[in-house]
Amino acid sequence: MGVEQKLGNMGVVTTTLEDVVNWSRTNAMWPMLFGLACCAIEMMAAQASSYDMSRFGMELMRASPRQSDLMIVAGRVSKKMGPVLRRLYDQMPEPKWVIAMGDCASCGGVFNNYAIYQGVDEIVPVDVFVAGCPPRPEALIHGVLTLHEKVKADRFIANAAEKK
Amino acid sequence: MTQLQPANVEQYKHLISERALTGETMLLNMGPQHPSTHGVLRLVLELDGEIVVNCIPDIGFLHTGVEKNMEAKTFHKAEVMTDRLDYMNTMGNNLAYVMAVEKLVDLDVPPRAQALRVILVELQRIASHLVLLGTWGLDLAAMSMFLYCFREREQILDIFELVSGQRMMTTYLRPGGVWRDVPVEFEKAVRDFLKIFPKRIDEYEKLLTKNPLFVDRMAGIGHLSKEMALSYGVTGPNLRASGVNWDLRKARPYMGYEQYDFDVPVLTEGDTYARYLVRIEEFRQSLRIIEQALDKLPMGPVRSDNRKFVPPPRSEIGVSMEALIHHFKLWTEGFHAPNASIYSAVESPRGELGVLIAGDGGPKPRRVHMRTPSFDNLAVVPELVKGYLVADLVAILASIDIVLGDIDR
Amino acid sequence: MEKSLEPIVKVLQEKFGATFEEFRGEVQCMVKPEHIIEALTTLRDAHHFELLSMLSAIDYFPQTSPRFHVIYQLNSLEKNLTLQLRVPVEGESPKLPTSTGVFKTGLWREREVFDMFGIEFEAHPDPRRILNPDEIEGHPLRRDFPLGYEEPQFSFNYEEIDLGKPYAKE
Numbered sequence: 001m002g003v004e005q006k007l008g009n010m011g012v013v014t015t016t017l018e019d020v021v022n023w024s025r026t027n028a029m030w031p032m033l034f035g036l037a038c039c040a041i042e043m044m045a046a047q048a049s050s051y052d053m054s055r056f057g058m059e060l061m062r063a064s065p066r067q068s069d070l071m072i073v074a075g076r077v078s079k080k081m082g083p084v085l086r087r088l089y090d091q092m093p094e095p096k097w098v099i100a101m102g103d104c105a106s107c108g109g110v111f112n113n114y115a116i117y118q119g120v121d122e123i124v125p126v127d128v129f130v131a132g133c134p135p136r137p138e139a140l141i142h143g144v145l146t147l148h149e150k151v152k153a154d155r156f157i158a159n160a161a162e163k164k
Numbered sequence: 165m166t167q168l169q170p171a172n173v174e175q176y177k178h179l180i181s182e183r184a185l186t187g188e189t190m191l192l193n194m195g196p197q198h199p200s201t202h203g204v205l206r207l208v209l210e211l212d213g214e215i216v217v218n219c220i221p222d223i224g225f226l227h228t229g230v231e232k233n234m235e236a237k238t239f240h241k242a243e244v245m246t247d248r249l250d251y252m253n254t255m256g257n258n259l260a261y262v263m264a265v266e267k268l269v270d271l272d273v274p275p276r277a278q279a280l281r282v283i284l285v286e287l288q289r290i291a292s293h294l295v296l297l298g299t300w301g302l303d304l305a306a307m308s309m310f311l312y313c314f315r316e317r318e319q320i321l322d323i324f325e326l327v328s329g330q331r332m333m334t335t336y337l338r339p340g341g342v343w344r345d346v347p348v349e350f351e352k353a354v355r356d357f358l359k360i361f362p363k364r365i366d367e368y369e370k371l372l373t374k375n376p377l378f379v380d381r382m383a384g385i386g387h388l389s390k391e392m393a394l395s396y397g398v399t400g401p402n403l404r405a406s407g408v409n410w411d412l413r414k415a416r417p418y419m420g421y422e423q424y425d426f427d428v429p430v431l432t433e434g435d436t437y438a439r440y441l442v443r444i445e446e447f448r449q450s451l452r453i454i455e456q457a458l459d460k461l462p463m464g465p466v467r468s469d470n471r472k473f474v475p476p477p478r479s480e481i482g483v484s485m486e487a488l489i490h491h492f493k494l495w496t497e498g499f500h501a502p503n504a505s506i507y508s509a510v511e512s513p514r515g516e517l518g519v520l521i522a523g524d525g526g527p528k529p530r531r532v533h534m535r536t537p538s539f540d541n542l543a544v545v546p547e548l549v550k551g552y553l554v555a556d557l558v559a560i561l562a563s564i565d566i567v568l569g570d571i572d573r
Numbered sequence: 574m575e576k577s578l579e580p581i582v583k584v585l586q587e588k589f590g591a592t593f594e595e596f597r598g599e600v601q602c603m604v605k606p607e608h609i610i611e612a613l614t615t616l617r618d619a620h621h622f623e624l625l626s627m628l629s630a631i632d633y634f635p636q637t638s639p640r641f642h643v644i645y646q647l648n649s650l651e652k653n654l655t656l657q658l659r660v661p662v663e664g665e666s667p668k669l670p671t672s673t674g675v676f677k678t679g680l681w682r683e684r685e686v687f688d689m690f691g692i693e694f695e696a697h698p699d700p701r702r703i704l705n706p707d708e709i710e711g712h713p714l715r716r717d718f719p720l721g722y723e724e725p726q727f728s729f730n731y732e733e734i735d736l737g738k739p740y741a742k743e
Binding site (some may be wrong): 178179223224227229231232233235236267268270392394395396397399408410415416504505506507509516518520522530531533535539540543572573 | 596597599601623624625626627629631632633644646650653655657676677678680681682685689698699702703704705706713714716718720721722
Binding site (some may be wrong): 079121 | 713718720738
């Protein structure tokens with residue numbers, strides 16, 4: 001079903017390259033296991049049975065940054081962990097996206113002190129912020145779907161042409 | 165932001181054997197981001213092939229500065245930070261802090277609040293052990309345990325959401341009692357859970373306890389002797405699996421635990437498999453406690469009347485001048501604590517969770533120190549893993565049940 | 574005070590000149606820094622206090638002498654007793670002998686007290702910082718260390734804070 005209905009009798013479907021590439025990127029986005037604190041438990045709950053994230057394409061959580069394209073920063077980032085986070089972000093291959101999950105990753109959360117970065121966007125550029133302390137698994141899934149919409153609207157060919 | 169330095173042998177010279185300096189053994193970094201370390205824990209392993217010769221934990225990657233931050237807030241508002249320390253045992257952390265504040269200012273707790281606290285804390289104990297079993301199975305490549313355990317945990321989190329509106333960081337227990345009374349559906353929800361859970365425990369036991377793969381990987385490794393455990397300050401199920409019968413709920417009962425009839429499982433082998441069996445048995449004992457507390461749940465107020473420390477209910481504020489003034493003073497300035505310090509401890513799923521609170525006569529604490537059990541439990545791990553394989557290290561680390569939020573605070 | 578605790582406190586008073594206080598049912602004994610290791614050893618061997626459950630410190634900042642109180646909470650499992658020892662420590666160059674010879678709990682807990690308060694423990698086998706990064710200067714839990722508070726961003730100071738924050742460009 002689906003695509004075969006539009007094929008006609010020649011088996012040809014026309015679309016733009018951007019649409020196809022963006023569609024394939026969103027449907028199999030593999031997150032990197034970066035659970036730091038309490039939000040990690042809600043991320044695990046979102047991956048487990050009741051709120052299954054595999055139905056959105058995120059079947060595997062790869063521990064290695066070389067094999068993942070989405071980094072969900074779940075939890076508070078302390079000053080000792082900051083350089084580690086940046087190095088892992090640098091090791092991910094393009095294209096890559098970052099979701100800042102929870103209040104501590106978005107803005108420092110409850111902890112406004114010497115030891116926590118006030119928002120992980122001081123270290124890596126963030127695409128989607130998910131609020132909550134910790135956000136419900138449904139909120140995280142909503143954040144992931146928002147990221148999918150953002151990726152689908154990404155005109156990377158037009159941007160590359162403009163840059164030239 | 166500083167750059168990461170490559171680890172050199174020089175900084176660990178006093179902790180590793182001389183063979184590392186000649187290159188005979190290898191220093192490997194099991195870094196802060198790793199699927200099997202249960203959080204952001206960095207282990208520097210000195211390996212001779214696959215065998216661990218020395219293990220040096222490096223913690224502090226989740227250091228949140230909670231103790232300093234609590235000194236800048238009033239006693240009521242500082243409670244919010246306690247949930248986020250040991251995030252598997254949020255009700256238990258609230259209980260430890262709230263009991264310490266009540267001891268410091270000498271505040272009473274009505275019996276209905278005590279029984280509700282016991283029910284919620286025991287439910288939280290079950291939820292915490294469920295996550296431990298789930299991730300333990302995941303570490304040893306038994307993925308279905310993870311899915312089953314999280315399914316049960318969703319039911320417990322639904323009960324917490326019914327009671328307080330939040331799944332995990334509830335801050336439901338407040339000084340003087342609990343925040344507000346439970347809704348009428350609470351009893352039915354808890355009884356439904358009590359009905360289905362014993363069969364689920366049997367299911368988990370059928371999956372894991374006699375499974376030859378599981379037993380092979382767990383039995384006989386990571387032996388923790390009684391003297392070493394006491395010397396390192398290990399408490400909780402790890403101590404009880406090594407033969408010491410020490411449970412704060414029995415030794416120094418609080419919140420009415422002396423009225424409930426339950427056993428404390430104690431085993432003597434002290435290996436990883438014993439620690440697993442102790443926790444499975446604790447499930448059953450927690451269910452007994454919840455059932456007895458729910459049967460005996462007395463009627464009455466859920467918060468103390470002492471308006472110097474406990475804010476009045478909203479309905480009173482419209483009609484009484486004193487209630488309005490108390491509400492105003494308590495939420496803007498807070499209550500004053502005496503210039504002294506106390507230490508009070510509860511039994512968390514990991515061990516003895518203690519709080520040292522020192523007041524200074526003003527509304528903000530002078531010092532709040534959380535004596536968290538995982539800190540001392542992790543300190544004994546370098547002794548336990550010497551001579552075992554890296555795969556055994558993963559199993560031993562899972563059995564000690566550490567939570568990095570507890571360690572790094 | 575419990576009956577079984579009285580002779581033990583009397584031993585501490587006579588041997589080490591310790592003073593004690595009771596508050597909310599707890600017994601807190603003040604012991605001088607020179608005597609603390611001997612006191613811990615006596616309590617562990619002769620009176621069976623095998624579990625040191627807490628080792629921490631309190632900073633009484635504006636007061637410099639003593640500025641810190643280092644607190645040891647001991648538990649006896651067979652007799653079910655608990656006792657707290659407090660050691661007053663001076664403000665400038667605070668030092669104490671290490672208790673790792675008596676209880677191994679001190680291996681990490683003393684590192685934490687050093688990291689947070691700056692109290693040095695002589696002859697500790699591993700005197701490094703434990704929770705904070707190694708590059709940090711100062712000792713965070715001292716009362717004169719600033720909290721590191723960042724102003725919340727409202728609409729009236731939005732641009733001001735935005736310019737000051739180090740965003741990551743790429």
